[in-house]
Structure formats: C-alpha cells, structure tokens
C-alpha cells in the first residue's frame with residue numbers, strides 16, 4: 425500500500441520521470457506493457473490481436489498537456505491513428521481511447537471547452553469509420569468535467585463510451601445514470617491515488633463496489649465493458665450476463681495489452697467478446713508507473729530486470 429502510494433505520487437513527478445525514462449533497462453520492461461513508440465508498431469500489434477479474435481482500443485500515450493499546441497497535436501495523432509485503423513478494415517473491432525487531459529481539459533481558462541473542441545473531430549472520424557471513441561477516466565477531480573464532455577459528444581455520437589472507477593464513492597450513482605440504452609460504459613477499479621473522502625481505500629471495499637456497479641450495468645440497458653484482469657470479476661460478469669439473459673454481443677471484457685494475454689485468448693475462444701487496450705507512443709511514463717503501482721509482481725519484474733541489465 426505504501427509502495428503503491430509512492431509509485432502513484434512518482435507518476436506525477438517530472439524529476440523522477442527523467443531518471444526512469446533515461447534508464448536503458450526500463451525500455452525492456454516497458455515493451456511488455458506498451459505496443460511500441462510508433463503508430464506502425466501499434467498497428468502491427470492490432471493485426472496480431474485481431475488474428476486471435478481480440479478487438480482493440482488504441483491509446484496514443486500522453487496526458488496532462490501544458491499548452492494548446494500540445495493538445496492539438498494529440499488530436500492530430502488520434503486522427504492519424506483512425507486513418508491507420510481504416511486501412512485494417514476492422515470496423516467497430518478497432519476503436520480508440522482518449523484521455524481528455526491530453527486534449528487540454530486541465531488548462532486554465534476554458535480547458536474543458538478546448539478539450540471538447542479538439543476531441544469532437546476525433547469522434548466524428550471514428551463515427552465515419554463505423555467505430556467509437558471511449559473517454560478514459562483520470563483522477564477524481566476530472567470526473568464531472570469528463571462526464572459533461574461525454575454528454576455533449578453523445579448527443580450526435582451516442583456510441584461514445586465512458587469509464588467509471590469503482591473505487592470512487594460516487595460511482596454507483598454514476599453507473600445508474602449511465603446504464604441506459606446505447607450507453608457504453610467501461611467499469612474499472614481505478615488507477616489513481618485518491619483521498620478517503622472521494623474513494624474507498626481498502627481493496628475489499630473496492631472489490632465489493634466493483635461487484636455492485638457491475639450488477640447495475642449488467643441489469644441496465646447499456647453495453648457494459650468489464651475492464652479488469654481479476655478472475656473474480658470476470659467470472660461474476662459471466663454469471664450476471666447469464667442471469668440477465670444478455671446475448672454474447674451485448675457486453676465485453678477488456679484487458680490491458682500484455683496483461684494476461686493467455687486469458688484474453690482463452691476467453692475469446694470461449695465466445696466472450698474481448699478487447700485489448702493497446703497503448704503506444706513515446707510518452708509512456710505515467711501509464712507505466714500506474715501499472716507498477718497496481719501489482720507487486722509488475723514491480724518485482726521491473727526491479728529484477730534492472731538488477732540483471
């Protein structure tokens with residue numbers, strides 16, 4: 425728990441970022457979680473996953489931009505990604521995930537409007553391609569703003585997806601509000617460091633909240649996306665889908681690239697819809713540190729590889 429807090433705090437410290445990114449051995453570990461630094465690398469990974477019957481959501485790595493120019497570059501990168509995906513002809517089996525902070529959401533004076541303005545063309549391009557965009561969820565201070573942008577986008581593009589984090593105390597209410605026809609919601613446990621006022625701190629409480637929210641989404645009229653590597657949650661999702669008579673194409677399991685790949689293939693072969701979240705790009709530091717914080721085994725793997733290089 426202490427280590428987890430330290431890693432999550434470190435994920436937002438530029439000084440440490442320079443040390444971690446500059447260590448050659450880090451790259452070897454990063455490759456396990458990140459599909460590559462270029463769009464071409466990402467498209468190669470997408471093709472391989474598609475061959476195994478696994479859909480994808482592509483994430484151009486980056487977050488917390490500091491000016492409008494950077495935010496515009498994020499938008500351009502996603503338009504290029506969608507053009508690349510068009511060439512693969514996978515339709516809705518290849519969508520994109522975006523972090524609004526990379527579109528300028530947190531910039532002072534109109535950041536939310538800027539993010540909406542810059543993400544809209546990405547959503548329009550996705551719709552034109554017959555696919556969707558999902559808005560990742562960042563720390564709890566951004567949830568209201570992200571849900572407001574989602575509501576705007578869903579007016580013209582109802583398939584735009586949201587992410588809800590079970591660890592947040594507010595999430596069960598948000599899940600109820602979003603469990604309506606046509607609404608795509610990825611439920612995750614939550615990867616950010618949050619104060620007790622906003623979030624459950626105990627793992628068991630988070631798991632119990634996840635199960636409750638999953639029940640709300642599975643009972644509702646939307647399209648639940650079960651974002652978890654936890655076998656307990658994936659089993660529960662399968663049981664709830666059966667209990668509520670959900671067709672196999674009315675919900676899906678999502679896992680991160682490089683995490684439990686055998687399980688991803690096994691579920692897909694069993695007829696469960698599976699989607700891998702595929703991050704790519706040079707700005708992998710924040711994403712990588714959150715993966716280390718999530719699981720002691722990931723951290724051990726990283727430390728071992730530093731020691732053997």
Ligand code: FDA
Pocket residue numbers: 559560561562587589610612613614615616651652653654655678679680683684700701718719
């Ligand atoms: P958790 O880490 O709680 O582990 C529970 C159990 O799962 C373990 O005890 C083990 O049995 C099994 N397990 C987990 N990892 C394993 C591994 N590598 N190998 C073998 N077994 C393993 N967060 C966020 O805040 N905003 C977001 O937008 C997103 N988006 C997102 C998309 C997708 C597709 C996923 C899968 C996750 C996210 N997340 C996220 C991250 C999420 O909030 C969470 O931090 C991680 O998924 C870790 O939680 P889990 O539910 O996977 O299991």
